[in-house]
Amino acid sequence: MFIGDFTGDKINDLFISASIAGNGGIINNRIVKLSExxxxxxxxxxxxxxxxxxGDYLDNFRVKLYTNTNKQFEIDLSFNENTYIKNKIYDNNGKLLKQVKTWSxxxxxxKPVDYDGDGIYELVGNQSIFETSHVDKISHLNxxxxxxxxxxxxxxxEYSSFLIKQPIS
Incomplete structure (x- = not known):
């Protein structure tokens, strides 16, 4: 829980955050305006x-991603090239053999942050982009x-992707 002004009306609002068990680490957040x-x-x-x-996978170990902000970008998936070849998603030459859908x-x-120092709080958030399950993370989004x-x-x-990604043992 956090109390601070998110709207700029000089009256504190209430930020509440709680994790939801068993769903890939998703946090349920709410902000309540108290000035009404x-x-x-x-x-x-x-x-x-x-x-x-x-998103949709493309040839040459790439994925094209589309956002709800009407932005699109591509990510290089070559960090996981051997696994994609083993799972017959790509052939040895990087030709896509079967389509994989991505999601976030x-x-x-x-987290609330007074990013520009004006006394009004903004929010900084982190999300992940996956392919088939929460285990198959291909990128991070901030x-x-x-x-x-x-x-x-x-x-x-801002998004980031992996240059090297090895399983945690």
């Missing part, structure tokens, strides 16, 4: 989805959100 006569949720389940991503989870971490015009707007979106 009746408390109002301004960060709900919909906002907790964060950046939604889907809701926030796995979301985003910065600000409450403007009565809704949460992504201000920065």
């Amino acid at each position: 006569k009746k408390p109002k949720i301004i960060f709900s389940e919909k906002e907790n989805e964060g950046i939604k991503i889907q 989870d809701s926030f796995q971490n979301l 985003s910065l959100w600000k409450y403007e015009s009565n809704k949460w707007q992504p201000k920065e979106i």
